[in-house]
Amino acid sequence: MLSNLKPQAPDKILMLIEEFKADTRQGKIDLGVGVYKNPEGVTPVMRAVKAAEQKIWQDQTTKAYTALSGEAEYRNAMTRMVLGDAPADRLASLASVGGTGAIRQALELARLANPGVTVHVSDPTWPNHLSILKFMGLPFTEYRYFDAETRGVDFEAMKADISKAAKGDLVLLHGCCHNPTGANLSADQWDEIAAILEKSGAIPFIDLAYQGFGDGLEQDAAATRMIAQRLPEVLIAASCSKNFGIYRERTGILLALTENSAARDMTQGSMAFLNRQTFSFPPDHGARIVSTILTDDALAADWRAELEDVRKGMLELREQLASELRNLSGSDRFDFIAHHRGMFSRLGATPEQVQKLKTDAAIYMVGDSRLNIAGLNRDTVPVLARAIVEAGI
Missing domain, CATH: 3.90.1150.10 (Aspartate Aminotransferase, domain 1)
Incomplete structure (x- = not known):
């Protein structure tokens, strides 16, 4: 064979x-x-990560399984970091194997919900986006994004192409620090993209891999938060690899905003099901590092300071x-x-x-x-x- x-x-x-x-x-x-x-x-290894690992080593009493969706403390802490005051009655969340795992589970979730889904991706985009889509056999189309002459965003072309996305399609957007170009949308341009998606019924799928590496931790989340406030359904794949420097721990999260609480419950169950079918329980060590930092005022302050130095x-x-x-x-x-x-x-x-x-x-x-x-x-x-x-x- x-x-x-x-x-x-x-x-x-x-x-x-x-x-x-x-x-x-x-x-x-x-x-x-x-x-x-x-x-x-x-x-x-960031200072706060070292301190958090020492605290975990001292305090942890078991290595038993956690939960299919990941520990609630981690998911809640990451939700606050990404979305601020998110509507809890509409939000489902899932711990994943890195940001890449969150992307894969988001696409699996979209296929469960809409077997005919088409994914719209920027040209260019992170190569693994296309690799995963091709491997899964999901139909996709590229929208124009980068102006090779100015090395900025070709916004008029982008708008024209995104306007073609149908209701129920996914439009994959880079939340900040576009990979591979480094060229980002302005706040006004993000508003225009939100208006196009509101009109078409296409669903924004935001890849937020570099929060804190662009204009600041809060500023880099601004576009994602605006989209989450305006659109009824949003998928967000976030990574902890870069901003916490824990690449090898493979720590990420998938957030799904739904139209109502009933849809939230259905989505949460479906996401847990996908983890079960893919790898069962998600890895916990990286997630526990992140939640330990984000729920401790002193560690969180030190982490933010070091992240700002990096930026x-x-x-x-x-x-x-x-x-x-x-x-x-x-x-x-x-x-x-x-x-x-x-x-x-x-x-x-x-x-x-x-x-x-x-x-x-x-x-x-x-x-x-x-x-x-x-x-x-x-x-x-x-x-x-x-x-x-x-x-x-």
Whole structure:
């Protein structure tokens, strides 16, 4: 039987990681892998996470199963962080295996509710969105999003395409820090998107993977909260990998806002059913770290302070890179880097130019020219800027 299996296409980012490891050149720069790194090139364990783990180790008396939907304390704490004062009588929630697991369970839930659902995704989007949709066999269509000329949002095209979504379809939106482009909607543009969805009856499905990495913890949730207040049904997949730095703990949550309490109860039962069919009980350690932090005033304050330092550090790198490129190129065409938010920006380089960066300067980024700002430090920014100009980007 197993000999009938067919080779699967390798993940391009994982291939890039291995290629970077094998490169023996001094001064090589990894801007491909999508994890936060400090100036020393390390993905650190946050202070509050260390303290929470110590508290859990001291206080925990059992490793018994929790609940199919995850511990209520975690789900409630995450709901408050994402949505603030959410209407509890309309809200169902589910602990998941990372943000990716929340995305998968959301799509499974949508298929249960509407077997004919079509998913509308931005062009471009996080590649795993498309990979999961293709593997599940769910129909999807791409809406225009990124303007390759301005490196901003092509908003008129986006509106025109999203307006075509039918009632009961899902429209997948990045809540903040768009991956891979770094180009985000303004508050006014979010209002217009909400109005389009209100009119069509399409359901917003928000991927909130980077809350706290853009304009601040509360600011990054503003668009998601506005959508949740205006639309009768909303799906939200949130991740704790980045803002808590617990990538390997695989901690995420799926939130579902429903039209009424009866629909909430039905949705909660269906979500628990999906966990049971997929992996039974969700992992608890990462979730317990998060709930321990968010329910302790001192730990929460320290976590927010460190997260804000991370956010400001990335903004400083953006501003430094834009300034270096302005000076070296004699042009403001790279100023978009300072305006983008989150870990990523798409340069708008050709695959050949990306290859030239790798060959000539040992600078590694994804083939579509997505670069991870957090892979830089103050010393490597000038190196990258010179290489970008020399590559003719």
